[in-house]
Amino acid sequence: MSLDEYDNNKKILDFSLNLNPLGIPHSVRKVISDERCWNAYPDMECTALRRKISVLEDVPAENIVCGNGGDDMIFRIVTALNPARAVIFSPCSYEYRRALEQNGCKITEIQLDSKDNFSMTADAVSVIPEYTGMVILGSPSNPTGMVVTPYVMKCLAEQCERNHTVLVCDERYIDFLYKNSRLSAKRVLDRHIIIVKSFTRIFSIAGIRLGYAIAGDRETAEKIRSTGQRFSISGIALAAAEKAVQEIEFMRLTRSYIEIVRRDLSGELTASGIQVFPSCANFLLIHCELPIDELLRRKGIIIKKCGAEYGLDDGYFRISLRKHDDNRRLVEALEWILRLYR
Numbered sequence: 001m002s003l004d005e006y007d008n009n010k011k012i013l014d015f016s017l018n019l020n021p022l023g024i025p026h027s028v029r030k031v032i033s034d035e036r037c038w039n040a041y042p043d044m045e046c047t048a049l050r051r052k053i054s055v056l057e058d059v060p061a062e063n064i065v066c067g068n069g070g071d072d073m074i075f076r077i078v079t080a081l082n083p084a085r086a087v088i089f090s091p092c093s094y095e096y097r098r099a100l101e102q103n104g105c106k107i108t109e110i111q112l113d114s115k116d117n118f119s120m121t122a123d124a125v126s127v128i129p130e131y132t133g134m135v136i137l138g139s140p141s142n143p144t145g146m147v148v149t150p151y152v153m154k155c156l157a158e159q160c161e162r163n164h165t166v167l168v169c170d171e172r173y174i175d176f177l178y179k180n181s182r183l184s185a186k187r188v189l190d191r192h193i194i195i196v197k198s199f200t201r202i203f204s205i206a207g208i209r210l211g212y213a214i215a216g217d218r219e220t221a222e223k224i225r226s227t228g229q230r231f232s233i234s235g236i237a238l239a240a241a242e243k244a245v246q247e248i249e250f251m252r253l254t255r256s257y258i259e260i261v262r263r264d265l266s267g268e269l270t271a272s273g274i275q276v277f278p279s280c281a282n283f284l285l286i287h288c289e290l291p292i293d294e295l296l297r298r299k300g301i302i303i304k305k306c307g308a309e310y311g312l313d314d315g316y317f318r319i320s321l322r323k324h325d326d327n328r329r330l331v332e333a334l335e336w337i338l339r340l341y342r
Helices: 026-032 047-057 070-081 094-102 122-126 150-162 218-225 235-244 248-271 292-297 324-341
Strands: 064-067 085-090 106-111 134-138 166-170 193-198 211-215 283-287 316-320
Touching (some): 047 064, 047 211, 047 235, 064 070, 064 218, 070 094, 070 134, 070 166, 070 193, 070 211, 070 218, 094 106, 094 134, 122 150, 150 166, 248 283, 248 324, 292 324
Parallel strands (some): 085 134
Antiparallel strands (some): 193 211
């Protein structure tokens, strides 16, 4: 049954989008409706925004590069530095592979073990080939939600420095975590490290594309900045980001809420017989032998199937966290499916 055939009175629930269930902050909603940011060319250097990000992240403004979303930053980094060989850790975002392949890079894929909940270990770091030009990983990772521990991140940074390897750490989901500064690669930030972040997830503005990279030095930032279009960021996106970066209390509230709904949903799914992997992010990776994505779609619920493009088999699915009532509807639908088909 397609979504067009779905005629239930209940609204369609999309659990495939990893956005903040609390929605867009009021201040951001207000600024994007102001026509003054529609009819003027934006500052292509993003000067004011980079200053504000500099304060938020406690890094020099000249080391920050803004772009049209986190994926855009990944592509621009790979294009700017053009590594001949790169390592990715699977499962991971398929955009890493796309960016590297598009630039003719030879990719080594290191498979993380489900027995370790797909967590990055010091053993995984030790098998990175010596002549690797770039390592790309997520922390928290998409689709697993696992974060790289400070010890493993330190080992990884040291290994990359010894081998003159650029480490690109995708931290687009780290703002959903408590104590995220302790878990960020900023603690080991050096000239060979680049961090990618985004406003999309935490502020629930998927349609307004804006991400940024924090480079370990000014020279690397300039290389990244020189790639892509000059006006890659719209005036609306720039205005929204300048307002969003000041929403510190909103981010604190989000972390508290995510902590609660993640615990509750994980517990309910586990009790229903679904295998749920630990997560630090605003989504859960689950495993089920049934085609639950197709079966849930018939009940007006969409989840993300994580197959080969993520480095997983067809039994893995990603579920984003929504508000309590929506999560309850998902659990009830899954319980019904499991009773019927198991």
